[in-house]
Amino acid sequence: MSITIGMILGFFAVALAFILPGVGSAIGTALVGSAGSGVVTEDPDKFGQVLLLQVLPGTQGIYGALTGFLLMMKMGVFAGDVIQLTTTEGWLAIAAATPIALVGLISAVIQGKVAAAGLGVIAKRPEELGKPLVFAAMVETYAVLAFLATLLLVLFGIDFGGVA
Amino acid sequence: MLGLEGKYAYAVGRSRAVEAKLLDRATIDRVVDAPDVQSAFKILGEAGYSYVDSILKEESPIDEVLNKEEMKLFYFIKETSPDERLIDIFTLPYDYHNIKVLLKARTYGVPPASAISGLASLSTESINDALGGEVQAIPDEFSLAIERAQAVHSLRPSPEIIDIIVDKEMYGDLLKRARAIGIPFLTKQIQNEIDCLNLSIFFRARKMGRDAWLVEHALVPGGKLDSVRLATAYKDGAPDSLMNVLSKTGYEFIAKRGLELLEKGRSLSEIERFFEGISIRLIDQARQVPLGPEPFIGYILAKQRELEVVRLVIASKTAGVSRDSMRERLRDGYV
């Protein structure tokens, strides 16, 4: 089996989909986590609410992973026989992964900031948990849209001739 | 990618949590309305303030209570701050305070006893050793301050010279440390303090009828206002030259009012309230920043401000100041 440049590019697309949103989510959840430990240090009862906020920036990583798996499937990785992509097809894969990779990365970090800021509300008025959750969730919209774009592109825009 | 925001996330979380325990307007009002000092302390105690045994014995143990609260705040900073140099910014004024006291006491042969602050990080013994010639007993910046104060004092032997030189050195040290810590807000806050101090020096010295030499030595460099130009304006004496220095700095209004008060020979306390207002606005801005070092430092400053307000209320209460005039005084002084 010979390795084409297209295959390398395809793998690179998978890597992008995993790495960027994953890193973003890691940073985002870490931020909310450390701020959250600050709150929990002073008031251990708030653990549940803090956890809810911490989960939010984690979703981008999941979107990225899903995209990655889909791409792998399209490339026949699971079938055990990687399709020999042409260079153009490789670039196509990268292009399809780009929306969730970039938006996932940035939105996860930003969502982390919003959620961490929302901790202030929880610290002062724990009964108002819904509001900071909504604020943080608003950021999620754009990650979802980007994920949708990537999903459509991968599902319907790409056909490498593998099993899908 | 996150820099200071990530570094201070934990501190922000904790600050947000303890911020909820700051005295609110309603509690302050209750303290103001308390029938006597003892019940005022009781209300403070319910709000989390330290209880000291002397509350019942002494007439007003306010200093003891507030020192304890400040100590608690220092512990909080030490425990929470990701940058261990940050605590120095807040204890430094007390170190320089003790240096001033001990230097004055030694120079003029008076007992320093009750003027010594217990909140300093340097021990009085080490300062005394340094004053006695063992310069390495304290860090360089402190011994440098002592050296400079002594040098200028020898030119003009007077107790306030020690104060103004050590104060100036303190701000130099504070600025240097703040820049090393690398939090822009901290530097801005210290610069704001310097500006306010400089303006206050300008007006108070004018009212006292101090000479230009002293003012020149008292003005602190490093703020946003040019201290050299301020000194020249003081020497010059014309109101316009002050306004020139201050043009487009945002301090024109205060300066105008200050000159007005000077002309009428009235008390300058009003100007000090403006300075309070400026620093309150700065604290507010900091606390509204969602993440980063600002909310943390903002909380510390807000707590210190709260302690000042409590001092004001309790002292006024002890002195028998009426509730209405206390409220008037507090009107825009608390957030």
Place this chain on the structure above:
Amino acid sequence: MEIRVSATRMQLLATRKRLVMAERGHKLLKDKLDELMKHFLELIRTEHGLREEVEDALVHALPGFLEARATMSNELMEAALLVSRAQSKIDAASRNIMNIKVPELTWVIGEVQDVYPYGFYRTSAALDDAVEGLTMIMPKLVKLAEVEKSIELLASELERTRRRVNALEYVVIPNLKETVRYVVMKLDEAERGNLTRLMKVKEIVKEKRA
């Protein structure tokens, strides 16, 4: 009242002399009393004015301290006022009022700008006002001390003089007058006794001749 003097002409003369002396002394002391009173009232008036001024000034200066104390901690306040800057002294002399030594105090002070012993950091403008206010009162306060001490000294002198005048007026002079009257009466009595005796002797002699 019992009078224990021998009723002789010598005694009469001596007593009369003392009476004259006492009356003259009384008049002199009375004059002194009036004069003292005049000075005393004058001092009282001065003291009244001064005290009002001082109290007024204190009422204005002390709230400054309270206000300063409300914004400065105990340590800051103590540190600010640790060393007294005012190189002031009091010149003490004395002067005479009606032969009474009263103090004369003068407050010697340097320039006013030299009284503030503290820097500007964390000291409040209210403290400046208070220190300035108190410095301004100082000379008056010293003057007040001088006047009040003078009043005290004068008052005790007044009291002593008044006691003397009263003693002369109500005890010594009436006593002497009484004594004089008594002696005169005694002498007259003796005279009358003598006269009667002489007349009786004359009668007896006349009877014998007849």
